[in-house]
Amino acid sequence: MIDGHTRTCGLIGNPVEHTLSPLIHNTLAELLSHPLVYVPFHVEDENVHKAVEGAYALNVLGLNVTVPHKSRVMKSLVQVDELAEKIGAVNTLVRFGNGFKGYNTDMPGLYRAFLSEGIMLDGQEVVILGAGGAARAVAFLCASKNVKKVYLMNRSADKAAEVAKEVNSKSGRECVCPMALSDHGKLPEGRFLAIQATSVGLYPNVDEVVIDDEDFYRKIHTGYDLIYKPRDTRFMQLVKSHGGRACHGLKMLLYQGVIAYELWNGVSVPEEIAMQVYGLLDEAAER
Ligand code: NDP
16 A cells, blocks of 8 residues: 555666566565555656656655666766676666665676576686677676686677776776677687577567577577576577577566665565565566
8 A cells, every 4th residue: 555654666767668677676565565666767868867866856765777878877876886887887776865876786686696597607618699788797797706708799899899898907807708799600619608698589589599500509508598588589499409508587687676676675585585576577577
């Protein structure tokens, strides 16, 4: 029931109409008996600053930020957490002093998803497909978790080089090696964890895949696709048909939300509650 004690959280982005975040946060609030509602706000580029200021003035407890505002919003914050600053993207705003402080929960969300799937990073050789916002966060995660080597492959090779340079310099390790996607045949022999962080294969283009070469998939022991619609992407099918294990990105979505909720409410969400939310997300993402 909404009453005078109810706190508001929300999502700013454009578009926000298909978001699953309200399901995550409103279910958490219900299961944990917190007086909280979460609503999506469609915010145009030129209104981001006004939206953040207005939300603070309205005593909004916290906000998520999605595309295309994750970098732009940083100018409107009183502080940015060290990790979010490094990644250059903020997806969660928490009240702090006389404004909002920005965090990035995508990267720790992915890490929690990996732990939950039993995927280890330490000492691994990793292939990241893509060099967009999500791939950057994945590259930072890999560099911070002591992977042996990351081959970062992108269609636009210059973007791969840019991201690799930045991650190597900010993490103080020369572990990310940029490659053009078209050079995937030059990937050295070995057994790799491949993280699919391009938008290729996303619903409704479910028959598309970023690399369609059997030799590539023979080298992949585990494939993690950040896409969760469909739940069995062409990339995942190719990994599995060559004997590898494959996961979709729905747990990353779940845990980035859980971590934001924890930051807003100063609680630790029990795993069995997170799994109840996951069950509902799983049904909703199918639709
Ligand atoms: P961006 O738009 O920032 O990056 C898109 C990436 O996909 C770029 O590397 C781009 O390459 C590549 N790409 C696009 N089209 C093609 C193509 N036809 N062939 C080859 N490469 C292509 O998107 P994000 O990084 O924000 O998101 C990437 C994916 O990750 C999306 O599908 C998104 O849904 C998913 N995601 C999932 C999350 C989760 O919680 N599970 C969280 C965040 C993202 P180029 O640079 O050459 O254009």
